[in-house]
Amino acid sequence: MRLLRIVPDDTNFDFMRFRRISFPISALLSIVALVAFLTLGLNFGIDFRGGTLLEVRYANNTLNIGDVRSRLEALDLGEVQIQEIGGDGEVLIRVAQQPGGEQAQQAVVGKVRAALGEGVEYRRVEVVGPRVSQELLSYGIVGLMLAVFCILIYLWFRFEWQFALGASIANFHDIVLTIGFMAIFQIDFDLTSVAALLTILGYSLNDTIVIYDRIREMLRRYKKMPTDELLNASINSTLSRSVITHVTVTLALLALVLFGGRAIHSFSVTMMFGVVLVGTYTSIFIASPLLIYLGVTTRTMAEKAEVKGPNAKAERIAP
């Protein structure tokens, strides 16, 4: 049986030269993402905005969306979003946070139930009060920052500071682009989105570190090689792995997007964008070329390696 080989052996792409294109592209995309975030804003779900969400189903084609709308509008609950989903008689109802504290939020469900009457299956009901939504939002933000911080510290211990900084800039870029994507497509931004962002962060770093690991190894072994060439060689030698892993993760995520159900749809779609489109691109075209600007050269690193004596020796296995 002939095995599948996506990336041929001994590729020699000049990724470093490509940075003259990839850096401006990334800068442009980041600006677009930022503008989208500032103008369109994120579509905050009830986790962060508070309010009520009901997913109801009308059996046997009894759904009359206009009727549902008029019944709910008669309640005078402020902003009410009604959205038909799935085409199976299912409707998603979102009611904005009510003035009047926690009890007022609780009253909404009762009112909606009374208005819709009998013959409705309540598949999901979520009520988040003002206090909890405030907390969840700050938890989400603190969590993201905490994760970035912990990872930075870890990288700083394991690598030189240039690598830690390079990885963080690359990751910040990933997060910005993903948030921009969520703003443009108005994907629900809730706690699961924070989970998606953190996973994208973890995965993209994972990818970056595989390449950085190789760069570090090469730096110790080939002290005379020009930096450009060395970075290129590192990316090229890990390219096959990057592509294959990329395919397997894409396959897994594709299964989640297509079959994982609506409850995790926005989660899967966000991950698909962040991991598949952004993550790998970043590791190859942003994170690695960045090292040149951060002053990683074969000369400086070779000195460092000497200072770090025993550790470096252990890695220096004859090629």
Place this chain on the structure above:
Amino acid sequence: MLYFSKWKAFAILAVSAIICLMVVPSLVPPRVYDSLPGFLQRKIVLGLDLQGGSYIVLQVDANEVRTARLEQLRDDARRVLRDAKVGYTGLNIQGNSVQVRIRDGQDADAALTQLRTLAQPIGGALATTGQLDTDVARDGNTITLTPSAAGVQSRTIQAVSQSIEIIRKRIDQLGTTEPSIQRQGADRIQVQVPGLQDPSRLKALLGQTAKLTFRLVDNSMSAQQALQGRPPAGTEVLYSQDNPPVPYLIEQRVLVAGEDLTDAQPGFDPQTREPIVTFRFNTNGARRFAEATQANVGRPFAIILDNHVISAPVIREPILGGSGQISGNFTVQQANDLAILLRAGALPVPLQVVEERTVGPGLGADSIRAGLIASIVGASAVALFMIATYGLFGIIAVVAVAINVGMIFGVLAMLGATLTLPGIAGVVLTVGIAVDSNVLIYERIREEARAGRSAISAIDAGFTRALATILDSNITTFIAAAVLFYIGSGPVRGFAITFGIGIITTVFTAFTLTRLMAAVWVRWRRPQRVPI
């Protein structure tokens, strides 16, 4: 790298097998599960998003705790001053403290000493902090009692503990399976009840303080007059729950309270066939109720639940038997629920629902199905691709990943962790990422072989070098999962758990099983050429 002693190989296989087998108790029918020995009674719990149910977070309001404490201080001060025979005026709650004016300046010192006894050490008599829960201060003839912030806080924590007990009693009466009631932070209670179609009854049961009091109705003026003018001292106007509400003028003095009930049962009035709740007092309550009804024959008294008048019957004869009934146009379910509430007792302070998430059983079943299909499709696609790319070594990778997934579920079962839909997504994602460790190893082997090493040496070097990278790259992902676990709740935490466990098992299988399988193959075939 490729040498394993027999014992080491055996240990690796045994550990993997045992961890995988821990999932078995989760799969057997409940009857078999119950007959298992205790250490095997650990299983994966399905999250509420998969089995359907309600997740409710209740909060104790610190302001309510303060108000309750102020009212208690006021009543205690009245009792203390009366016992000490000190004349006073204007005993009332002013903002965050209780104030009283001592009529005779000469009594003020004695009164201060007496009122100081009301301040108790925080955390009970055995506490060593020496902090008191109330500041008592005197300014001329005015004495002010102010609950301290630390005092209110410790009472809040106490109130949460008491409330958890009472809520547990109430929910147990509903007869649902495996409810979970936990403290969340300093002032919250998290309630999870699986398999409820409509949580409104649950919320009604949790949201009521259920403070029951029996008090006399004041006949000196009508409620209307009291509303227009000022209600007489020691009385207040309370409403019934009729539509429109009927006002009653009620004495503040409590004849008997709900604490003195020993039992409450729903029933039917023999004459009217109307649902009622019958109750029995304890000895103390029975005596006080007997005395009060004896002294007030012909007068109406009111049964009050959470500041609503349920009914206000006239006392026709002294009630000496220590039992009675409450009727108030109840439906059968209302009578049932009231009996439950009275049996479980009153909450120390009102609780507020601050978060509610309910998933119906239909959506839960759909989610399980979706998760299952996504897992099967995702795993098969990844497996096929790996075999197509790496052939025999692909099969090794697939076996390693399959055992890896088995171990994820085994660990979940051992921890008694909750599996949610995002959790299933975490497993699917782990499959995608777990093969990465194999890809890293295999690609490295190929590279080493291309660099001119012999097959065995290339395989050995490939493992050695790739494992360092696998460790580095997975630790960062694990940090992200750990943070997520820390900040997340419910389904998101479920994702963090499976994803985090998945990373650990991935590193484990890469270091042990994948290597072991490769080693066995190398010893068996003695390859001259790397087959990938």
